[in-house]
Amino acid sequence: MASTLTLEQIETVSDIWAGFTLMDRYAVPKENCSCLEDMKERLRLHYEKSRGKGKSVEAAQDVISSLRNEDETKREDLSQLFHETLASLRELDDQIKGHLVQEGSVKNMEADLESHMESLKSNECPILVVGETSSGKSSLLNLLLGQDLLPQSLLSCTSIMCKIRYGPTMRAKVKQANGVVTEIPLEGSGSPVEKLTKFVFKHDRGETTEGRSVEIFVPIELLKTGVYIIDTPGFGENSSMDKLLLDYISNNDIFAFIYVIKSDNAGGVQEDRLQRFLRFIVEQQKARHVTNFDPRAAIFVCNRWDLVPEKERATVKADTMTKLGRCWPDLQDGQVFCLSTTGAMLQRRAGYISEDFSILLDGIQRLIPIGLRRKIHRSYR
Ligand SMILES: Nc1nc2c(ncn2[C@@H]2O[C@H](COP(=O)(O)OP(=O)(O)OP(=O)(O)O)[C@@H](O)[C@H]2O)c(=O)[nH]1
Ligand SMILES: [Mg+2]
Numbered sequence: 252m253a254s255t256l257t258l259e260q261i262e263t264v265s266d267i268w269a270g271f272t273l274m275d276r277y278a279v280p281k282e283n284c285s286c287l288e289d290m291k292e293r294l295r296l297h298y299e300k301s302r303g304k305g306k307s308v309e310a311a312q313d314v315i316s317s318l319r320n321e322d323e324t325k326r327e328d329l330s331q332l333f334h335e336t337l338a339s340l341r342e343l344d345d346q347i348k349g350h351l352v353q354e355g356s357v358k359n360m361e362a363d364l365e366s367h368m369e370s371l372k373s374n375e376c377p378i379l380v381v382g383e384t385s386s387g388k389s390s391l392l393n394l395l396l397g398q399d400l401l402p403q404s405l406l407s408c409t410s411i412m413c414k415i416r417y418g419p420t421m422r423a424k425v426k427q428a429n430g431v432v433t434e435i436p437l438e439g440s441g442s443p444v445e446k447l448t449k450f451v452f453k454h455d456r457g458e459t460t461e462g463r464s465v466e467i468f469v470p471i472e473l474l475k476t477g478v479y480i481i482d483t484p485g486f487g488e489n490s491s492m493d494k495l496l497l498d499y500i501s502n503n504d505i506f507a508f509i510y511v512i513k514s515d516n517a518g519g520v521q522e523d524r525l526q527r528f529l530r531f532i533v534e535q536q537k538a539r540h541v542t543n544f545d546p547r548a549a550i551f552v553c554n555r556w557d558l559v560p561e562k563e564r565a566t567v568k569a570d571t572m573t574k575l576g577r578c579w580p581d582l583q584d585g586q587v588f589c590l591s592t593t594g595a596m597l598q599r600r601a602g603y604i605s606e607d608f609s610i611l612l613d614g615i616q617r618l619i620p621i622g623l624r625r626k627i628h629r630s631y632r
Contacts (some may be wrong), residue, residue, distance in 0.1 A: 256301065261294045270294070271621075280601040289597060296603040306604040306612065308397070314612045337365070376513045377414075377479050377503070377621060381496065381528070382511030383521060384408055384485025387554040388491035390592045391511055392482050394599065394608065396471060402448045402480055409484050410492060411451050411463050412499055414481035418468020425450050425465045464495075487524040501535050508532070509550045512571065514589070515558035519570045526578040546580045548621040550588065551616060556607070562587075588614055 256277045262333035264270045270290035274281050278469045280298045284290045299305035381386045389401040389409055401413060421437040423446075435450065437443040450467055474480075483499070510529075512520055533546075551571075559567050568589065575583045595608035604612070 386513035417474035
């Protein structure tokens with residue numbers, strides 16, 4: 252037997268017992284590996300890791316926090332420029348100033364600069380996670396955050412907008428339709444998922460929770476930089492839940508979003524829903540004067556990829572690309588990612604980042620900043 256794990260050894264593993272034996276021999280963690288495929292994937296990831304390849308769990312966390320850093324630096328530069336311009340405006344010769352005031356331009360410019368400076372101060376950097384019901388939005392968020400926080404289930408559904416942001420202690424704030432706010436401590440005994448379930452989850456998809464929202468505060472480093480993530484109810488099944496999402500899009504600037512697709516849906520991507528939804532985003536953002544809303548910043552995740560039979564994957568991917576291409580302007584191959592969230596979570600719990608998740612993280616790092624730059628550009632105008 253070789254002194255280090257080799258690819259040939261992994262390829263020859265043909266049953267669970269051979270897999271366990273190889274894992275024991277090379278001290279590969281076995282947790283959560285319940286089938287041959289999971290084991291071989293774990294062995295492959297271990298092989299890559301031992302050769303210094305593949306993403307570490309720490310690097311995966313850094314992806315989200317680095318998004319913010321880029322935004323932060325640009326915001327500081329721009330804020331400085333605004334300060335200087337405002338100071339120069341205020342120092343203008345009285346005669347010139349009088350002339351410009353008469354034209355109304357100085358007053359407007361000062362007011363404009365002040366309002367831009369105010370919006371730049373905002374530490375908000377939202378990433379919206381949207382998509383079909385049961386496509387795995389909540390599961391994907393748990394994966395990105397590296398912990399089980401949001402309830403996920405096939406039978407029940409997220410019924411409320413869940414904003415996840417940094418806080419020194421783990422807690423949630425639930426806002427009722429009548430404005431009453433309830434604080435829910437999430438620390439201590441019992442899992443956060445259990446404590447949150449009755450507030451953010453509905454067992455009957457017909458029930459409504461109109462007008463409510465929840466903010467979940469978690470003490471994790473990657474959110475400390477101001478990035479926050481919003482889990483949303485599935486789109487297209489229940490009109491009151493659709494309304495929650497559509498109202499949010501109409502009332503907020505959307506610079507970055509991840510659209511999750513249920514790849515194992517019979518008939519593939521539900522094109523009409525997708526089209527209505529994506530059109531709505533573009534129109535609303537135009538109406539909100541988010542100029543040049545950049546379609547390149549959207550990320551599409553073909554999730555539950557493990558449930559698509561291997562021999563059908565190429566066809567399903569091609570069909571998805573065609574349908575997405577018809578709904579989304581200038582769609583690039585690099586915006587669409589195939590992922591098994593459950594598979595990635597299983598590997599992540601054992602300290603490995605699966606290949607599909609690693610590719611998605613690279614995509615997030617590449618594409619989300621395009622959207623965030625729009626936020627800055629808007630202030631330049
Ligand atoms: N096999 C498989 N199951 C997945 C994957 N991602 C999520 N699931 C399962 O799909 C079901 C739905 O996942 P959720 O995360 O609740 O989906 P959601 O999009 O948040 O659902 P709603 O809130 O109802 O819109 C759960 O049973 C998950 O365990 C995946 O990649 N593979
Ligand atoms: Mg959900």
